[in-house]
Amino acid sequence: MGEERRRGAGRGVDAVGRAVFGSPDDTGTSGSRGSRRFVRMLPALLIVGGLLFDSLAPTNFTAVPLFVAAPLIAAPFFSLSRTVRTGVASVLSVIAMRLSDGTSTRVVPVIEMLTVLTTAVLAVFINGVVRRGNEQLASARVIAETAMRAVLPTPAERIGGLQVAARYEAAQADEFVGGDLYAVADTPYGVRVVVGDVRGKGLGAVEAVAVIIGSFREAAEQERSLEGVAQRLERALAREGTRRYGLDAMEGFITAVLAEIPPGATSLRVVNRGHPEPILLHADGALEVLAPSVPALPLGMDLGAWPDRADVWEMPPGATLLAFTDGLSEARNADGVFYDPAARLRGRIFPGPEELLSALTDDVRLHTGGRATDDMALLAVGRPAEGQPVRRTTVPIVGRGDGPGEG
DSSP states (O other): OHHHHHHHHHHHHTHHHHHHHOOTTOOSOHHHHHHHHHHHHHHHHHHHHHHHHHHHSOTTOOOHHHHHHHHHHHHHHSOHHHHHHHHHHHHHHHHHHHHHTTOTTSHHHHHHHHHHHHHHHHHHHHHHHHHHHHHHHHHHHHHHHHHHHHHSOOOOSEETTEEEEEEEEOSSTTOOOOSEEEEEEEETTEEEEEEEEESSOHHHHHHHHHHHHHHHHHHHHHOSSHHHHHHHHHHHHHHHHHHTTSGGGGTSOEEEEEEEEOTTOOEEEEEEESOOOOEEEOTTSOEEEOOOSSOOOOBTOOSSOOOOOOEEEEOOTTOEEEEEOHHHHTOBOTTOOBOOHHHHHTTOOOSSHHHHHHHHHHHHHHHHTTOOOSOEEEEEEEOOOTTOOOOOOOOOEEOTTOOOOOO
16 A cells, blocks of 8 residues: 555656646657657756847846746746756856846846745745645545445456456546446346446545445345345435435435346346446347336436336347446547447457457547546456356556656
8 A cells, every 4th residue: 555655646746747748658649748848848948048038138138037937837847856956047047147247236136136046945835835735636546546446346257157347447547536336246146236327426426336336235145136136225325315414415316237147047137227228249249238128217316116127138158248337338539429339349259258348448448539538337247158268357447647757
């Protein structure tokens, strides 16, 4: 944990700089690299430009504003030592100019030198404030990521004879706390899964995710029907909302899809509570969009009892169930066109769930150009065909532009 905090602090120190000229490991356009290089050189360019301007311009013109700007620009982007060096260079440049023209004892030049000195000291103070703030944000980010990993643990690579793969991809590098969720449980009634999306972000969303996942794990073991599991989740949200004086404190509502794959059968049962429709991919490349026969409201709407109805589908060997949140289905390209997972996946064949999710996340990045605006949770559960090998499952939490900060 300590090492993670140090790495997080290193990433956070130059967060302002990354906001201006991108991540250091961004190998995208030459324009972004040129912007980073320009910002790094700007304080030195201002000092050199000030010296040239003062030597060439008439005596009634002054280059002091350039020497004032140099340390102020360095303060939020550079390290403390580099900010100090920039401030010292600015002060010494002004002193050297006034000594060379013999005006160092006059009132106006003295005021100029004091102004640049005061600005240099202020820049050092600003640098300290920015760095402390970034370190605190980096620490909070690491804590949030750790909490998210605790709430969404890595599922086993094989559960109840089924292959499982899961991904949680954050839209932003510094936003690891979201309301997307997934869980898988091996129960006496078969393998049961839930994928959901809490309205909102932040700690309130994580609390709601924890309530849903905790209730799901308990209900999945005890309830005989998938409909009963959904009702248990509804009651858990209502109970938590009462404890918190209203469901608004619990982020309002949660869309969710629950699925059950019974042991020794090729059937699949699905309950959909206002969530994007999952997809069933077959071994030959065909797929089915599992639309509910009766649309239902999300969990936690508090609009009275809702009679859940599970739809039954065939899931033969080699088929894979793909459930996802709207971060996938609402991902847009530069023209505002939504990503259509069914259209993109139809006719494609994947060796297993992990390969499916890897190809899918890569395809979404290409579609959006790396400009995702919402978190995305993906869960794939495959019924292996005879002789299909076991494959390793990972659950990376990935953010755009995540990389080490510049020193």
